[in-house]
Amino acid sequence: MTVDYPTNKIWSTLVTKRAYFGGALVLNHTLKKVGSRYQLKIMVTREAEADKEFMAAFAAAGIPTIVIEKIEPSRKGQANKAFWQKLAPWGMTEYERIVLLDSDQVILQNIDDLMTMDLPEGYIACSHACTCNPRKLAHYPPDWTPENCPFTSTNPHTLAPAPITPSSPPTHHLLNSGTVVLTPSKSQFDTLISAIETHPSVPSMVFPDQDILAIVYRGKWKPLPYIYNALKPMRACHAELWKDEDVKVLHYILNKPWESKEYNSEDLVEGTHRLWWEAWAEVEKEWTGEAVGGEKRRLFESVVRPVVAQE
Structure with missing residues (x-):
């Protein structure tokens, strides 16, 4: 059945x-x-486009692709090159609105309201970064602690995000780029490209795309409730906030569910992998029925x- 999707x-x-791909x-x-x-269109690099079987698989899935050009700063650093490609949608001015999602997410409830939400000119919308660092990862910034996490200040009853003010802790100005609502704009795209070329922190950024977004859009991003980008560790480190029935977008940061069918279903965090595997079973039937x-x-x-993973 052909679906008549909006084109803008x-x-x-x-x-x-x-x-x-999974x-x-x-x-x-x-x-x-x-x-x-609305339709999902997947951005692929020139290298991916050259993999003809890969492109044939996208076509077999009925998912249109958009080939994007390389985006990377001329100054080399520890930043993963691929992350910079996530900035490409800002330059896709043929669209009125793009909602950027990560491919390690599962959509649990309809989020079409993101396509029509009010967004001031020159703004983006996204959720805060969770800065609890529950795994005590050494490469995370030292001020990433539960006390400084913006979700610790979120209203657990209304889910209203912590307001960002000039006196907010530095961590409250950080965002997670798993879900980003944006209006493509040549001027904003040019500003982002200029920033990755000129900002002194670029070579040492830990989370390149979201770090540069937090810099360029400081004071100009609209916080979304966590339910639009629910990072799976938050189910444990923000248990007082997290409600399974509220979550609209579940984001599998860190280890990915498709890497292994073996996970602890009783664990608050790893137990969320069950939802991915249930969805995968439905996808598999679509390909093998x-x-x-x-x-x-x-x-x-x-x-x-x-x-x-097969086992």
Whole structure:
């Protein structure tokens, strides 16, 4: 069945290699499952475009792709090159609105309201970064502690995000780029590109794309409730805030569910992997059911199955 999607607003995610294809398929499947009116278009790099079987698998899935050019600063640092490609949607001015999602997310409730929410000119909307660092990862900034985390200040009854004021702790100005509502703009895109070339912190950034967004949009981003980008560790470190029934977008930061079918279902954090695997089972049927043609089945075996754990 052909769906008549609006052409001026899209969901988009970045997939640079086959390893994230299973995640992208689940993201697309769950957007459709919750009844979204809008289409997911996946950004791919020139390197990915050159992988003809990979591109054939996107076509078999019915997911349109957008080939993007390389974005990276001329000054080399520890920043992963691929992350900078997430800035490409700001330059896609043929669209009125893009909501940027990560391919390691599952959509649990309809989020089409993000396509029509009021967004002041020159602003983006996204959720705060959780700065609790529950795993005590050494490469995270030293001020990433529960006391400084903006979600510690979130109203647990209304879910209203912590307001950002000039006196807010530095961590309250940080954002997570898993879900970003944006209005494409050449001037904003140019500003972002200029920032990655000139800002002195770029070579040492730990979270490149979201760090540069936090700098460029300081004082100009609208905080979204955590439910639009619920980072899975928050189910434990913000248990007083997290309610399973409220979560609209579940974000599998750190280890990915498709890397192993073995996980502790009783663990507050790892137990969330069950939702991904349930969605994956539905995706797998779409690729291997009796009515599926031979070419799609072949692509499943050569492209899809190898990147999703079998045990």
